Amino acid sequence: MNRRHFLMTGSALAVLPRTGFAAPPFLLRAEPVTAQILPEGDGVTDMLGFNGSTPGPELRARQGDTLRVTFENGIDQDSAVHWHGIRLNNAMDGVPGMTQPPVQPDTRFDYAFEVPDAGTYWYHSHNRSWEQVARGLYGPLIIEEETPPDVDHDITVMIDDWRLTETGEQMGGYENLHDWSHAGRMGNFARAVFDEAVTLRTGDRVRLRLINVATARVFPIEVTGVEGKIVALDGMPLTEPEDFGQITLAPAQRMDIIADVTAQDGVRFNFMTRQGPYDLGIIAVAENNPAPRTAAIAPLAPNRIVSPDIENAVALDLRMEGGAMSSVATREAIWLFNGQSGMPDDPYYTFERGQTARITLHNDTRFAHGIHLHGHHFHEVQTDGSLGHYRDTTLIAPDETRDILCVFDNPGKWLMHCHMLGHQAAGMKTWIKVL
Ligand code: C2O
Numbered sequence: 001m002n003r004r005h006f007l008m009t010g011s012a013l014a015v016l017p018r019t020g021f022a023a024p025p026f027l028l029r030a031e032p033v034t035a036q037i038l039p040e041g042d043g044v045t046d047m048l049g050f051n052g053s054t055p056g057p058e059l060r061a062r063q064g065d066t067l068r069v070t071f072e073n074g075i076d077q078d079s080a081v082h083w084h085g086i087r088l089n090n091a092m093d094g095v096p097g098m099t100q101p102p103v104q105p106d107t108r109f110d111y112a113f114e115v116p117d118a119g120t121y122w123y124h125s126h127n128r129s130w131e132q133v134a135r136g137l138y139g140p141l142i143i144e145e146e147t148p149p150d151v152d153h154d155i156t157v158m159i160d161d162w163r164l165t166e167t168g169e170q171m172g173g174y175e176n177l178h179d180w181s182h183a184g185r186m187g188n189f190a191r192a193v194f195d196e197a198v199t200l201r202t203g204d205r206v207r208l209r210l211i212n213v214a215t216a217r218v219f220p221i222e223v224t225g226v227e228g229k230i231v232a233l234d235g236m237p238l239t240e241p242e243d244f245g246q247i248t249l250a251p252a253q254r255m256d257i258i259a260d261v262t263a264q265d266g267v268r269f270n271f272m273t274r275q276g277p278y279d280l281g282i283i284a285v286a287e288n289n290p291a292p293r294t295a296a297i298a299p300l301a302p303n304r305i306v307s308p309d310i311e312n313a314v315a316l317d318l319r320m321e322g323g324a325m326s327s328v329a330t331r332e333a334i335w336l337f338n339g340q341s342g343m344p345d346d347p348y349y350t351f352e353r354g355q356t357a358r359i360t361l362h363n364d365t366r367f368a369h370g371i372h373l374h375g376h377h378f379h380e381v382q383t384d385g386s387l388g389h390y391r392d393t394t395l396i397a398p399d400e401t402r403d404i405l406c407v408f409d410n411p412g413k414w415l416m417h418c419h420m421l422g423h424q425a426a427g428m429k430t431w432i433k434v435l
């Protein structure tokens with residue numbers, strides 16, 4: 001299978017224009033855009049985007065900076081922008097009805113917040129996100145280290161899928177209950193979006209920032225043509241860089257790789273489907289770097305992390321329930337957390353500032369869920385009890401149980417929800433309060 005094939009059904013694709021432009025202080029204007037998602041020459045797609053393109057422009061700031069973004073809503077629905085993975089001031093979190101009023105059509109909202117952590121993040125609409133993100137309202141947010149690692153190229157790779165007709169129209173059906181009660185609304189066409197003007201040389205050292213921006217699809221991915229290490233997950237540096245074979249990225253998850261280019265025929269991103277590898281995109285390679293780097297790939301400088309107080313952690317449970325083939329799901333309450341579907345009036349839990357919690361996540365459903373906590377990162381606890389990766393979104397397979405340890409040190413009201421956005425829409429969400 002190659003990039004000219006739809007998933008499941010049959011036909012086509014090529015180049016998304018990256019025409020977006022933003023200068024600090026940034027202006028991000030949500031508006032209708034046209035995108036060449038299918039290959040050049042095939043139909044174009046009516047999407048939503050920021051500053052003329054989807055994905056929106058890559059916003060960059062330096063760790064510790066105050067990022068200022070004026071959001072202007074040029075679409076015909078309310079909207080708001082969430083800065084996914086940033087441990088920011090609660091009032092700037094972009095959740096309408098919770099941290100701010102919805103931004104109505106033809107109005108603006110000014111965001112300004114400090115960015116404490118370096119790494120790979122993203123921004124996306126948080127109003128009717130199951131529809132607005134599917135229609136293109138997202139973009140990368142890169143926070144640079146004070147001393148960035150020594151690489152020849154720093155490339156953001158956003159992976160998405162779309163549900164398109166043969167001629168490139170979006171098929172709609174954003175609120176299809178069959179999709180919502182199963183794995184979510186999957187696209188039939190997938191690709192990696194990156195700056196196609198870049199050509200690498202063999203021997204070049206590259207930083208690849210992978211972001212899964214799909215609303216529901218978990219991507220198992222193989223990256224070929226490079227040799228290197230995973231250096232960060234969900235923005236946060238790994239203490240020890242790790243080897244990668246097949247990569248799994250749940251919706252909203254990110255992975256930074258630093259690697260040396262080895263293949264003359266390109267750096268390839270293959271989506272490993274049951275029918276075989278599906279070509280998501282190839283970064284071109286030509287010529288050789290005459291002076292390749294020889295230093296080992298080093299860990300990135302750590303972000304400031306408060307260690308969990310494991311001894312005194314409050315123990316909580318979060319049970320995912322519902323969905324197709326479940327006896328508790330109803331049409332009105334498809335997905336539930338601890339028996340509750342949709343936003344409860346009272347928080348799931350109120351934490352003292354700085355309190356550590358051990359939350360046992362139980363997936364009592366037939367589907368995978370990517371659980372995201374706003375305003376914080378948390379440690380995944382490994383089966384042997386040791387601290388695993390430090391993330392903002394954790395993927396839980398059907399029947400899986402996993403503990404996470406989180407230091408709730410960011411005051412405010414924060415959402416916790418499944419990032420399969422149809423699951424969130426159909427009830428899998430709650431909120432916590434930090435005093
Ligand atoms: Cu990226 Cu509440 O989500």
Ligand code: CU
Nearest residue numbers: 369418420423
């Ligand atoms: Cu889910």
